[in-house]
Amino acid sequence: MFKNIIKAIGGDPNKRDIRKYSEIVDQIGGMAAQCEAMSDDALRGRSDELRAQVREALQDVDEADRKKLTQAALDAVMPEAFALVREAASRTIGLRHFDVQLIGGIVLHAGRIAEMQTGEGKTLVATLPLYLNALTGRGVHLVTVNDYLVRRDARWMGPVFHLLGLSVGILQDAVRTENARKAFLFDPARESSQEDSRFMRMVDRREAYAADVVY
Known part of the structure; x- marks a missing residue:
């Protein structure tokens, strides 16, 4: 599955791709214990704070610059946002994103195509970029x-x-x-x-x- 995702973004797997995505996944994993220790209310509160942070970063920006600034603002909070989604999914629907599914979410957020087979968790993977991009308040x-x-x-x-x-x-x-x-x-x-x-x-x-x- 990991190789399929990497190939889908434009070529054979290489060390640079693997290192880049692995570093982000490590950041997400490093927040797992902190998220697990949060109450439901605290998890929701932190989500609200991330949303406010993103919207403040995009306040009063020119439309010509919005796409680039939006990408930067979302990239900055992506590890924590994905960690929140992973914990929320575990609590509510009993599913926890595997590391390779986190990579799929990163690829989709980048606006690229992630090739996944039936049963590999496309529906769950989609929650990651959906949540992250919803933080802008633009739907x-x-x-x-x-x-x-x-x-x-x-x-x-x-x-x-x-x-x-x-x-x-x-x-x-x-x-x-x-x-x-x-x-x-x-x-x-x-x-x-x-x-x-x-x-x-x-x-x-x-x-x-x-x-x-x-x-």
Whole structure:
């Protein structure tokens, strides 16, 4: 899997690539004990602080410079942000990102393609760059192939983002009300007699689009 990811970003694996990503993974791992010791409230509080830090760094920047400055601001907090997501996933859905999945998240954040096979954890990997880029407050979207996977993945990964204080929107194309396509927000308190509708609260599409993370 690691070689597939490295090849996908433009060539055969080499020592420079491996060293670069391994150093970031080591930084993330070095924060594991600190994150594990935090209460849920402390984890959420630190997430809020990271979000404020990123937004302050991007305040009043010219649009011409925004992309470069955004990349720099997010790169600066990436190790801690990924460590928070890893801990949140472990607590809420019982999944902990493997080191190679952290590398996949780093590659995706860089705007490159990570080749992963079925069963290698693409859905979990995506939580890393989704959370990181959502810290800007400008919203981040994940596009998948059908409405079923949108509902499944948003409800599956929703608890991770919820613990860290981010909202999750769910857009549906095929399913309609009388006048419009349906949209939802992930809501862990929302129960339903239909398993496929649990944890989804219907909202208008504008509200779903305004969520921090949109599936």
